[in-house]
Amino acid sequence: xxxxxxxxxxxxxxxxxxxxxxxxxxxxxxxxxxxxxxxxxxxxxxxxxxxxxxxxxxxxxxxxxxxxxxxxxxxxxxxxxxxxxxxxxxxxxxxxxxxxxxxxxxxxxxxxxxxxxxxxxxxxxxxxxxxxxxxxxxxxxxxxxxxxxxxxxxxxxxxxxxxxxxxxxxxxxxxxxxxxxxxxxxxxxxxxxxxxxxxxxxxxxxxxxxxxxxxxxxxxxxxxxxxxxxxxxxxxxxxxxxxxxxxxxxxxxxxxxxxxxxxxxxxxxxxxxxxxxxxxxxxxxxxxxxxxxxxxxxxxxxxxxxxxxxxxxxxxxxxxxxxxxxxxxxxxxxxxxxxxxxxxxxxxxxxxxxxxxxxxxxxxxxxxxxxxxxxxxxxxxxxxxxxxxxxxxxxxxxxxxxxxxxxxxxxxxxxxxxxxxxxxxxxxxxxxxxxxxxxxxxxxxxxxxxxxxxxxxxxxxxxxxxxxxxxxxxxxxxxxxxxxxxxxxxxxxxxxxxxxxxxxx
Amino acid sequence: xxxxxxxxxxxxxxxxxxxxxxxxxxxxxxxxxxxxxxxxxxxxxxxxxxxxxxxxxxxxxxxxxxxxxxxxxxxxxxxxxxxxxxxxxxxxxxxxxxxxxxxxxxxxxxxxxxxxxxxxxxxxxxxxxxxxxxxxxxxxxxxxxxxxxxxxxxxxxxxxxxxxxxxxxxxxxxxxxxxxxxxxxxxxxxxxxxxxxxxxxxxxxxxxxxxxxxxxxxxxxxxxxxxxxxxxxxxxxxxxxxxxxxxxxxxxxxxxxxxxxxxxxxxxxxxxxxxxxxxxxxxxxxxxxxxxxxxxxxxxxxxxxxxxxxxxxxxxxxxxxxxxxxxxxxxxxxxxxxxxxxxxxxxxxxxxxxxxxxxxxxxxxxxxxxxxxxxxxxxxxxxxxxxxxxxxxxxxxxxxxxxxxxxxxxxxxxxxxxxxxxxxxxxxxxxxxxxxxxxxxxxxxxxxxxxxxxxxxxxxxxxxxxxxxxxxxxxxxxxxxxxxxxxxxxxx
Numbered sequence: 001x002x003x004x005x006x007x008x009x010x011x012x013x014x015x016x017x018x019x020x021x022x023x024x025x026x027x028x029x030x031x032x033x034x035x036x037x038x039x040x041x042x043x044x045x046x047x048x049x050x051x052x053x054x055x056x057x058x059x060x061x062x063x064x065x066x067x068x069x070x071x072x073x074x075x076x077x078x079x080x081x082x083x084x085x086x087x088x089x090x091x092x093x094x095x096x097x098x099x100x101x102x103x104x105x106x107x108x109x110x111x112x113x114x115x116x117x118x119x120x121x122x123x124x125x126x127x128x129x130x131x132x133x134x135x136x137x138x139x140x141x142x143x144x145x146x147x148x149x150x151x152x153x154x155x156x157x158x159x160x161x162x163x164x165x166x167x168x169x170x171x172x173x174x175x176x177x178x179x180x181x182x183x184x185x186x187x188x189x190x191x192x193x194x195x196x197x198x199x200x201x202x203x204x205x206x207x208x209x210x211x212x213x214x215x216x217x218x219x220x221x222x223x224x225x226x227x228x229x230x231x232x233x234x235x236x237x238x239x240x241x242x243x244x245x246x247x248x249x250x251x252x253x254x255x256x257x258x259x260x261x262x263x264x265x266x267x268x269x270x271x272x273x274x275x276x277x278x279x280x281x282x283x284x285x286x287x288x289x290x291x292x293x294x295x296x297x298x299x300x301x302x303x304x305x306x307x308x309x310x311x312x313x314x315x316x317x318x319x320x321x322x323x324x325x326x327x328x329x330x331x332x333x334x335x336x337x338x339x340x341x342x343x344x345x346x347x348x349x350x351x352x353x354x355x356x357x358x359x360x361x362x363x364x365x366x367x368x369x370x371x372x373x374x375x376x377x378x379x380x381x382x383x384x385x386x387x388x389x390x391x392x393x394x395x396x397x398x399x400x401x402x403x404x405x406x407x408x409x410x411x412x413x414x415x416x417x418x419x420x421x422x423x424x425x426x427x428x429x430x431x432x433x434x435x436x437x438x439x440x441x442x443x444x445x446x447x448x449x450x451x452x453x454x455x456x457x458x459x460x461x462x463x464x465x466x467x468x469x470x471x472x473x474x475x476x477x478x479x480x481x482x483x484x485x486x487x488x489x490x491x492x493x494x495x496x497x498x499x500x501x502x503x504x505x
Numbered sequence: 506x507x508x509x510x511x512x513x514x515x516x517x518x519x520x521x522x523x524x525x526x527x528x529x530x531x532x533x534x535x536x537x538x539x540x541x542x543x544x545x546x547x548x549x550x551x552x553x554x555x556x557x558x559x560x561x562x563x564x565x566x567x568x569x570x571x572x573x574x575x576x577x578x579x580x581x582x583x584x585x586x587x588x589x590x591x592x593x594x595x596x597x598x599x600x601x602x603x604x605x606x607x608x609x610x611x612x613x614x615x616x617x618x619x620x621x622x623x624x625x626x627x628x629x630x631x632x633x634x635x636x637x638x639x640x641x642x643x644x645x646x647x648x649x650x651x652x653x654x655x656x657x658x659x660x661x662x663x664x665x666x667x668x669x670x671x672x673x674x675x676x677x678x679x680x681x682x683x684x685x686x687x688x689x690x691x692x693x694x695x696x697x698x699x700x701x702x703x704x705x706x707x708x709x710x711x712x713x714x715x716x717x718x719x720x721x722x723x724x725x726x727x728x729x730x731x732x733x734x735x736x737x738x739x740x741x742x743x744x745x746x747x748x749x750x751x752x753x754x755x756x757x758x759x760x761x762x763x764x765x766x767x768x769x770x771x772x773x774x775x776x777x778x779x780x781x782x783x784x785x786x787x788x789x790x791x792x793x794x795x796x797x798x799x800x801x802x803x804x805x806x807x808x809x810x811x812x813x814x815x816x817x818x819x820x821x822x823x824x825x826x827x828x829x830x831x832x833x834x835x836x837x838x839x840x841x842x843x844x845x846x847x848x849x850x851x852x853x854x855x856x857x858x859x860x861x862x863x864x865x866x867x868x869x870x871x872x873x874x875x876x877x878x879x880x881x882x883x884x885x886x887x888x889x890x891x892x893x894x895x896x897x898x899x900x901x902x903x904x905x906x907x908x909x910x911x912x913x914x915x916x917x918x919x920x921x922x923x924x925x926x927x928x929x930x931x932x933x934x935x936x937x938x939x940x941x942x943x944x945x946x947x948x949x950x951x952x953x954x955x956x957x958x959x960x961x962x963x964x965x966x967x968x969x970x971x972x973x974x975x976x977x978x979x980x981x982x983x984x985x986x987x988x989x990x991x992x993x994x995x996x997x
Contacts, residue, residue: 071902071978072986142896149895156943164943168935175931179894180924187908187920 006056006063011078014049014088015133015143018042018126022119029115036103039118043096046125050092053133054085058495064135074190076142079135079198082499083268083337087261088132089496090341091254094348095125097475098249101352104471105245108359117157117243121250123150128254131261137186137196137270140262141178144226147258148174151250155242162241169238174225177232181223185216189270192216198265202272213271214281220266221285226259227322229285230292233315240307244355247307252314252347257340260321264336267325268500277328277412286326290420292319297427304365306354309431310347313390316424317343323417324405330501332408337497338490339401345482346389346398350432352476353383356468366435371444373436375466378473380439382480387432389483392425397486400494508556512565512578515549515588516631518542523623532607532615539619540599543592543626550592550630557585558984562991564636572636573697579636583988586839587633587762590846594754594967595626597850601963602747604956605857609660609745618658622751624651629759638686638771639696641763645682645727648759649675652752656744667739674726674736681723682763688716689771701771709776717781720767728760730787730824731794734817741813746857749809753816754850758842761823765839768827769992778830787828792922794821799929803936808859809866811933812852815892818926819845822907825923829910835989837906840981844891844899844974851967852888855881858956858964868937873946877953880961882941884968889934891971894927898975902982 021042028034056063057080064079102121106114127150130143148171156167190196192207204213225232239251250256267276276282293316300312320343324336356379357363361372373380389396392403402421409417467473486493507514522542526535557563557580565578572579580588602622610618628648635641653675657668690696692713693704705713722733729737737757741749768777777783795818802814819841826838856866858881863870875882891898904927911920946952955961974981 068977069979070976071905071982145896149890159943164939171931171935175893176928179927180921183904184908184912184920184924187905188912191909191912 006053006061006080008065010049010052011063011065011080011133012067014046014053014092014129015078015126017046017049018122018129022122025118025122026115032107032114035115035118036099039099039102039122040096042122043092043099043125046092046129047096050085050088050129053080054089054496056080057082057085057499060499066135070138070142074138074196075136076139077135077197078133078139080133081198082496083261083264084132084134086337086493086496087257087340088129090344091125091128091132091257094249094253094344094479097478098245098348100471101248101355101475102245104469104475105355105359106243108469108472109243111157111243113157116153120150120153121246124154124250124254128258131258134198136198137189137266140265141182141186144182144258144262145178147226147255148178151239151246151255154246154250155239157243157246158241166238166241170235173232173235173238177223177225181219182225183223185219185223188216188219198269200269200272202268202270202275204271205275210279213275214279217271217276217279218281218285220270221263221288221322224259224262224266226255227263228256228259228292228315228318229288229322230295230315233292233296236315237308237311240305240311244307244351244358247311248348248351248355251311252351253344256314256318257344260318260325260336261340263322263325264333267328268333273328273330273333276326282326282328286323286414286417289319289323289326290417292316293323293420293424294427297424297431300431301427304367306357306364306366306369306435307351309366310350310354313350313428313431314347316428317347317390320402320405320421323420324408327405327408327412327414327417329408329411331411332405333501334494334497335401335404335406335408337500338404338493341493342389342397342401342483342486345479345486346386346396349382349386349476349479349483350390352472352479353379353386356472356476359472360465360468366438368445369435370438370442373439374444376468378467378477380436382476383439384436385480385483387436390432391428395484395487397483397490400487400490508552510565511549511553511556512563512580512634513567515546515553515592515634516578516627518549519546519623519630520627523620523627526616526620526623530616532612535616535619536599536603536606539623540596540603542623543596543599546626546630547592547596550589553580554585554589554984557582558987573695573700576640577636577697577699578634579699580634581988581991582984583762583765583839583992584633586843586984586988587759588630590758590843591626591629591633591755594751594846594850597963597966598747598751600966601750601854601857601960603959605747605861605960606745608861609747610658614658618655618745621651621654622748624648625655625751629755632759633762636698637696638689638698638701641698641766642679642683642686645679645763648756649679649727652748652756655748655752656740658748659743659745661743663739664743667743671736671740674733678723678726681719681726685716685718685720685723685767688712688719692716698766698770702773705772705776709772709780713772714781717767717772717777721764721783724760724764724767728757728764729817729820731790731797731817731821734794734798734820737817738810738813741816741853742807742810746853746860750850750853750857753813753853754846757816757820758846761820761827761838761842765827765835765992769994774830774993784828784830787824788919791821791825791828792919794818794824795922795926796929799926799933802933803929805933806869807867808871808937809853809856811868811937812849812856815930815933816849818930819849819892822903822923822926825919826907826910829914830993831910831913832986832989832993832995833906833913834910835992836982836986837903837910839988840906840978840985841903843981843985844903844971847899847967847971847974848888848891851884851964851971852892854960854964854967855885855888858960861956861960862953868940870947870950871937872940872944874940874953875942877946878955881956881964884961884964885941886938887968887972889938891975892934893930896975897972899971899978899981901975902978906982
């Protein structure tokens with residue numbers, strides 16, 4: 001591969017920069033404005049660096065660098081390829097917006113320990129970059145785990161008993177799946193193939209009997225707990241105790257997408273589409289993903305807490321991508337890859353809105369939102385756009401990726417998958433549109449709801465409120481606009497996603 | 506000249522320094538002297554490791570009496586690796602001791618404390634470098650007797666019973682080893698370890714089988730293999746902090762080394778693992794050790810005792826690796842000796858700092874400590890994650906090779922049990938973390954300061970090394986796998 005224009009630093013910097021920024025954030029902790037400036041500048045530079053990496057990838061280069069040996073024969077290695085570039089691009093771009101949002105949110109909500117918050121956030125982004133650019137499964141696994149542990153202090157940020165228990169579930173599920181299922185799968189792969197490098201077309205073909213490889217596939221898919229395939233999804237609703245910017249960027253974009261990204265990655269680069277489509281367990285995993293899509297949507301219907309409803313919606317949407325991977329054909333891969341980006345924009349908008357409602361109106365439950373659209377028109381307008389994208393209706397981004405997954409399902413003759421996608425579209429509408437409806441068309445309640453817990457103090461809830469802080473509104477309008485723009489001009493995302501499979505030829 | 510005599514200097518310097526401590530008496534002076542000696546020994550050990558890795562096994566004839574008639578010191582990759590662990594931990598412990606020992610040991614006994622410490626260091630290093638089975642027993646006794654004294658110097662009166670318990674069990678173990686060595690001498694007429702291996706008759710007569718049994722059980726007692734671990738939790742809990750850190754990181758590890766020597770060098774892998782069902786016995790014991798001891802650790806209220814049980818579990822991992830009797834298995838066992846020495850040394854030192862400030866190591870008393878002693882507790886978190894085996898810590902490397910070893914044998918169940926065992930570690934480590942970071946400090950408790958610089962530095966040197974060898978393990982794994990190949994007879 002010709003990566004002549006790309007030096008070693010260019011590939012490593014996206015990972016190192018956020019990590020290095022933590023030092024500056026720590027040092028400037030006493031001066032909040034300066035500290036936030038560090039975060040903002042870092043995120044800006046990061047996008048610049050990532051774009052610099054994407055450019056040559058468009059032209060077909062696959063820059064690659066071997067850093068050092070972690071164990072004899074096992075290296076830390078970075079390779080830039082289209083799927084990773086796509087993920088890195090989405091995560092880094094949304095980090096800028098989330099940072100703007102965070103500033104308004106964290107200050108508006110009077111959160112404590114903000115320096116720790118920004119430090120852990122930067123580490124999490126750095127490790128998400130590491131996952132995106134990983135050139136072999138070992139590197140990916142290492143950053144995957146760093147991501148888990150760096151987000152733990154973010155999830156338990158409030159320091160309350162509720163946060164501690166949420167943190168237990170979060171860490172419990174993610175560590176169990178990664179150490180007990182994924183790690184053995186990685187070591188097994190190494191033992192079978194003698195390499196862990198991501199190779200288009202896979203490295204496992206013919207190394208063991210189809211039954212064993214099928215079992216390995218199962219270990220991987222469930223072991224990647226961040227993809228939240230049921231029954232290992234519980235950590236995601238539990239993580240909702242975190243401050244909203246965390247839920248928005250990490251638990252709608254970076255962390256969960258790192259999960260499904262890994263699933264796509266192992267399907268394409270460890271097993272290879274050809275092998276994956278012949279494995280007996282592929283069918284089983286396909287149904288597991290399909291079941292997750294439907295069950296999570298049904299659970300979401302019954303959640304009154306807005307963030308929990310969105311969390312279950314994420315569980316369901318993640319399984320679209322897992323489903324796409326299990327279809328194991330090129331169109332579905334393209335759809336899955338695109339859905340990483342498309343869902344990210346839609347879901348982050350929804351979470352931003354949930355946070356804005358919390359900051360401005362101190363409301364957390366869906367049943368409290370009657371008439372809120374009149375007071376917060378921008379927020380709820382963006383929420384409507386995000387909802388439409390979740391459902392997958394034009395003119396929003398969700399439509400494009402869903403379209404590709406649907407064609408992929410037809411191509412594989414998996415009509416159950418087709419049915420599931422259609423049914424879940426209806427369910428998505430059923431749990432999201434009522435929120436939009438009550439917000440705009442119902443009369444506001446005069447009395448605060450009795451079940452309004454979680455810091456929504458009665459007096460504050462009664463007081464008239466307007467929109468959330470400006471930076472919050474700006475951020476959520478920007479991502480909502482992004483969902484529409486990605487529908488109108490899906491070019492770059494589509495090209496990258498198509499290159500994923502093109503590189504396999 | 507000096508280079509040639511390094512093997513004997515390694516042992517003689519601390520041995521001669523010990524009585525000098527008695528003459529010096531003045532506590533600070535003794536500490537300074539003992540520290541100087543420990544660092545000299547560490548420097549020698551580094552030099553020795555380099556020599557062995559470059560030129561292969563070193564043989565040193567004491568008093569120029571050629572082996573097998575005279576006593577031989579023999580340093581192959583396995584012993585070179587071990588002596589580095591012992592000397593390195595010894596040197597770092599002395600830095601830690603600067604503030605910890607004056608706080609826990611009455612001033613009039615401090616010089617005795619360091620005398621005993623140097624003797625213990627002598628014994629442990631001697632075991633590792635000697636090539637003579639009887640000499641090994643002598644050094645074992647030197648290290649054991651001095652460690653009984655060190656433990657009994659603990660501030661709590663229960664330290665005396667703990668030391669006595671250890672004395673009884675340890676003496677039993679040492680006696681078994683002596684009987685084993687005696688029987689071997691009876692069969693072969695030699696005590697030189699390298700010579701022994703060539704002279705043991707094939708097939709093994711009953712006498713040498715009995716010797717094997719005595720040696721195995723005796724060593725297992727010393728290394729605290731489940732269910733012979735009963736002395737360990739009390740000894741570690743009540744010993745002075747510096748002693749716990751030093752012994753936890755070295756004493757049991759050296760005993761594991763003795764086991765390796767007898768199994769692989771003296772009897773050979775064929776006798777130990779193919780003629781005799783040693784693997785079939787060690788494997789279940791090791792797995793039970795991991796699960797039983799980790800489960801007990803979860804329910805401990807005293808963090809020192811919690812880590813002591815965790816040590817029993819970690820020894821289980823080392824023995825598990827050895828029981829595979831393959832290159833990857835042995836590599837896992839040996840590299841875990843090294844990694845675990847760093848982990849537990851660092852963790853016990855962090856606890857020593859906690860004890861210095863709080864006067865206790867109960868979990869409840871540690872509530873809210875994350876804010877008051879941030880650096881100490883951060884070290885504890887890093888060490889704890891390594892115990893679990895999270896990537897970028899050395900514990901991950903151990904786990905990787907252990908699972909590889911199990912998979913390569915086709916033992917899926919064992920591989921699964923290894924990773925499940927680490928989940929138990931998550932639980933007991935997280936109990937401490939949740940207390941330190943999520944619970945407010947107990948009402949009425951005095952605000953405490955961060956630990957003194959010397960103790961922090963020592964703790965973080967070990968924790969830092971532990972992280973470093975988790976990121977770049979080519980040195981540790983490389984040495985360990987060479988040691989494994991030598992032990993398995995694949996490389997001369």
